[in-house]
Amino acid sequence: MKIRSNVKILLFGILPMMAAFSALADEPVDADAAMKVARSESCLRCHGVSKKKEGPSYTVIAAFYKSNPDAVDVIYEHITTGPKVKLTDGHKEKHKAILDKSPEEIRNLVRWILAQ
Numbered sequence: 075m076k077i078r079s080n081v082k083i084l085l086f087g088i089l090p091m092m093a094a095f096s097a098l099a100d101e102p103v104d105a106d107a108a109m110k111v112a113r114s115e116s117c118l119r120c121h122g123v124s125k126k127k128e129g130p131s132y133t134v135i136a137a138f139y140k141s142n143p144d145a146v147d148v149i150y151e152h153i154t155t156g157p158k159v160k161l162t163d164g165h166k167e168k169h170k171a172i173l174d175k176s177p178e179e180i181r182n183l184v185r186w187i188l189a190q
């Protein structure tokens with residue numbers, strides 16, 4: 075009896091809960107919308123998806139943040155506040171900040187970058 079009720083807890087309690095959590099983490103990324111924002115905000119001028127330009131490629135950034143649970147928040151902050159960054163010629167300037175897009179659009183862009 076005891077074993078059976080444990081199985082029940084697992085089947086009807088924990089597993090659906092885990093599925094719900096991973097569904098949250100996996101909210102779908104709209105790649106077309108993300109690239110449209112990246113293009114219109116001139117992100118792609120300095121970041122290739124897999125090619126290094128003035129800034130690191132998005133595949134390198136995604137790999138760097140792979141096991142960081144705060145990745146979305148950190149990058150969101152980076153691309154909305156524009157901290158100082160160093161360019162290849164050594165001079166520093168404020169990083170591009172997105173000011174005219176909704177939080178949802180920016181989050182989608184961040185999650186697209188992290189999926190590269």
Ligand code: HEC
Pocket residue numbers: 112115116117118119120121128129130135148149152153159160161162169170171172183187
């Ligand atoms: C003028 C060139 C330039 C433009 C335009 C630019 N970036 Fe960057 N970006 C950089 C450089 C350089 C770095 C590297 C900063 C460093 O490593 O200190 C960087 C870093 C980043 C990072 C990594 C941040 C981190 O905390 O590790 C992300 C993500 C990023 N950029 C996204 C974007 C997005 C999105 C846009 C468009 C809104 C954008 N960048 C526009 C040059 C640029």
